[in-house]
Amino acid sequence: MYQDVILDHYKHPHGRGLRDGDAEVHHVNPTCGDEITLRVRLDGTTIEDVSYEGQGCSISQASASVLNDLLVGKELGEAQRIQETFLELMQSKGQVEPDDAMEEVLEDAVAFAGVSKYPARVKCALLSWMAWKDATAKALSQEAKTA
Amino acid sequence: MTQLPGLLDTEAIRKDFPLLDRQVHDGKKIVYLDNAATSQKPRQVLDALSAYYERHNANVHRGVHVLAEEATALYEGARDKVATFINAPSRNEVIFTKNASESLNLVANMLGWADEPYRVDHETEIVITEMEHHSNIVPWQLLSQRTGAKLKWFGLTDDGRLDLSTIDEVITDRTKVVSFTLVSNLLGTVNPVETIIRRAQEVGALVVIDASQAAPHMVLDVQALQADFVAFTGHKMCGPTGIGVLWGRQELLEDLPPFLGGGEMIETVSMHSSTYAPAPHKFEAGTPPIAQAVGLGAAVDYLSAIGMDKIAAHEHAITEYAVKRLLEVPDLKIIGPSTAEDRGATISFTLGDIHPHDVGQVLDEQGIAVRVGHHCARPVCLRYGIPATTRASFYLYSTPGEVDALVEGLEHVRNFFG
Secondary structure, three states, X not given: OOOHHHHHHHHOOOOEEOOOOOEEEEEEEOOOOEEEEEEEXXXXXXXXXXXXXXXXXXXXXXXXXXXXXXXXXXXXXXXXXXXXXXXXXXXXXXXXXXXXXXXXXXXHHHHHHHHHHOHHHHHHHHHHHHHHHHHHHHHHHHHHHHO | OOOOOOOOOHHHHHOOXXXXXXXXXXXXXXXXXXXXXXXXXXXXXXXXXXHHHHHHOOOOOOOOOHHHHHHHHHHHHHHHHHHHHOOOOOHHHEXXXXXXXXXXXXXXXXXXXXXXXXXXXXXXXXXXXOOOOHHHOHHHHHHHHHHOOEEEEEOEOOOOOEOOOOHHHHOOOOEEEEEEEOEOOOOOEEOOHHHHHHHHHHHOOEEEEEOOOOOOOOOOOHHHHOXXXXXXXXXXXXXXXXXXXXXXXXXXXXXXOOOOOXXXXXXXXXXXXXXXXXXXXXXXXXXXXXXXXHHHHHHHHHHHHHOHHHHHHHHHHHHHHHHHHHOOOOOEEEEOOOOOOOEOOEEEEEEOOEOHHHXXXXXXXXXXXXXXXXXXXXXXXXXXXXXXXXEEEOOOOOOHHHHHHHHHHXXXXXXXXX
């Protein structure tokens, strides 16, 4: 479960810290107390930045770091595909063995495949991804209102 | 092997618990240190459960056939055993519930619907403590919200004890009920019952004690405690899940109204109104957890044969050893009393910056079962500014070797995340 990639991201998180954003959300995992505050900044349909601050276990913290790596600079449509692929992997109960195609999409995030075998920990891995999805929807609806 | 004075013959005791032989994660023998969550069950309890279902199963208190009579005798026999176990003056003071949460909710609802002088309303106050399990917080919050009664509580000192320095301001003439835990499920603290009860009696408040973490581990004498209600659960004391106990003083059980209505709790029923059976049946609507009560009776027999005083001495020795060994682990901080005095065999701690989930997961890989999280006592975590703890909790079958395994396991955790 604890792949070196995950431990590396946990010890040296990428993009951590809150910066300017178009929308901010705060998500918690009530069963274990993991928390994340996450902001999204968009430039049209491009993700300019995802910044975050939080506390929690290595899985939740590493997952936020991987998310920052994967999504910043991407078009929203592509980011959504990545998010859906990650969700599919995490909900696979350990049944999905990531192939080359999946690895191409998820890069470091394939290291979380082992976490999907532990139902109690899947929510930890998904915390930042659900927060990102929520923050993005919020940013888009604000944009729609002001447009 | 470490030998400590006061230890039970754990080699013999462990033979009674089939699960303790279980191996996990490719042949690692289980080290079960999650006893505050639930205990393992001895063969004697498992046998009582299957014997009940294989030979005596029927509904109780109805029917004249032989099975119904046997089942009733077994169920009511379990009540006798529990009454003796807690030194209740009368067997009719022992109400079977499904767990301690239900017991505490039952008291709160008896008081919410009661007439004077017991009635809790907007002019009265309820007192609890900051170290309660959620099951002794939420029922009182609900009662407070529904009646307008003010909810007050005792805070905690830095070393994990109740702060009773303002006891006369917290418990006042307006206080109708004081409900607190005998032993904290997170901190392990054993609370000074006498001081609190004396003050409650001065102002005429009822006293409810949550003994969930006490009944499995020490002599529980409801007459010596002098409380009005005592709640505990069966599954933490070698019994099955689905059975709890509420003990209450007879005169209160006679005066207070029922909460759940249904079969079994009535005397006569017409379409307009009903009269109720005397306690304890007044508070046991519907078919009760019969097999579970029988299992709890067997658990009480098992614990009594060993001796609750001997179990308490064993756990005290283990706790003393565990506190000493754990404090040798670098960066480990005990949340709660840091000596074995006035504390139970439940030890919560943090380990540097390593999140308890990670501690628990890496311990699990070594076959060591602990609990991580806020242990259904989130206000305690908030009080000490931590998101969660790792908790190791011991029982009559725990050994010094298991304490050593935990300490070694924690060294491994530190190396892994260091």
